[in-house]
Amino acid sequence: MHELLAKLRGGLIVSCQAYPGEAMYGSHHMAAMARAARDGGAVAIRANSPQDTAAIREQSGLPVIGIWKKTFPDSEVYITPSAEDVMALFAAGADIVALDATSRPRPNGGTLKSLLEKVRAFSGEIRRAEFMNDPPQAALPLLMADISTLEEGIAAEALGFDLLSTTLSGYTSYSRQESGPDLELVAKLSERCRLPVIAEGRYDTPELASEALSAGAHAVVVGTAITRPHTLTRIFAQKLSER
Numbered sequence: 001m002h003e004l005l006a007k008l009r010g011g012l013i014v015s016c017q018a019y020p021g022e023a024m025y026g027s028h029h030m031a032a033m034a035r036a037a038r039d040g041g042a043v044a045i046r047a048n049s050p051q052d053t054a055a056i057r058e059q060s061g062l063p064v065i066g067i068w069k070k071t072f073p074d075s076e077v078y079i080t081p082s083a084e085d086v087m088a089l090f091a092a093g094a095d096i097v098a099l100d101a102t103s104r105p106r107p108n109g110g111t112l113k114s115l116l117e118k119v120r121a122f123s124g125e126i127r128r129a130e131f132m133n134d135p136p137q138a139a140l141p142l143l144m145a146d147i148s149t150l151e152e153g154i155a156a157e158a159l160g161f162d163l164l165s166t167t168l169s170g171y172t173s174y175s176r177q178e179s180g181p182d183l184e185l186v187a188k189l190s191e192r193c194r195l196p197v198i199a200e201g202r203y204d205t206p207e208l209a210s211e212a213l214s215a216g217a218h219a220v221v222v223g224t225a226i227t228r229p230h231t232l233t234r235i236f237a238q239k240l241s242e243r
Helices: 003-008 027-040 050-060 083-092 112-130 150-159 183-192 206-214 229-241
Strands: 012-016 044-048 064-067 096-100 142-146 163-165 197-200 219-222
Touching (some): 044 050, 083 096, 083 112, 112 150, 150 163, 150 183
Parallel strands (some): 064 096
C-alpha cells in the first residue's frame, strides 16, 4: 500500500470548505480551520481550490486532498472536471486529487477515460522536463474517484484510480437517497474492490464515523459537522424557535 494511504488508515479527514458570501470564506480562514482540525487529531484535510490547497498544505503540515468545484451549463459534474484542474491542484501541493467519477455526462462532451489519459500525458511531460536525470518516485498525486454507486466504484478501479470515495452517493439522481450516510455502499465497495474506500457524505456524529470503519472504510471524511459553523448554528436556532 502507498505510504500516504497507510497513514490515513482508520483516521479522520476533515473537509475545510467555504463559499463566496460565507463568513469563513477565504484561504486564510480555511488554513486556520485546518490547523484546528490538525490539533484535534485529523490525519488529512479535503480542500477546494488550488489557493486553499496551497495555504492549508503550508500552514497545517497535513496531507491535502484537493478538489476544484466548477459548474457548467451542459453537465452536473462539478468536482475537478478537467485534467487541467487536476494538474493545477497538483501544482498547488495536493497529495491526493479527487474528481467526479460518476457516469453522468461530463462538461463539453468529455469522458473520464480521456481526462485520465491527459493527466498521464502531463505526468510524462513533467518527468521529461524537470526530472530527466533523477525521476521522482511519484510525479503526480494519487487520484481519488468520487462516486455514487457500486458500479461506478468498480469502473473507477478498472480505470486506474488509487482510491474510492462515496462522496456523491445521494447527490446523483440514480444513487441511494438517504437522510444519513450510505453505509451499505461503503460495505459493498469494501467487499468488491481492492482499492481503499473513503467514507464521505452526511457523517455528522462520531458514532456514524465509527460505523463506517466497521463497514470497511479505510478512513472517514467529515465536513459540515465540524467546519461549517453557520450551518450548525442554524440547526440550534431552528430547534429553539420551535418551542
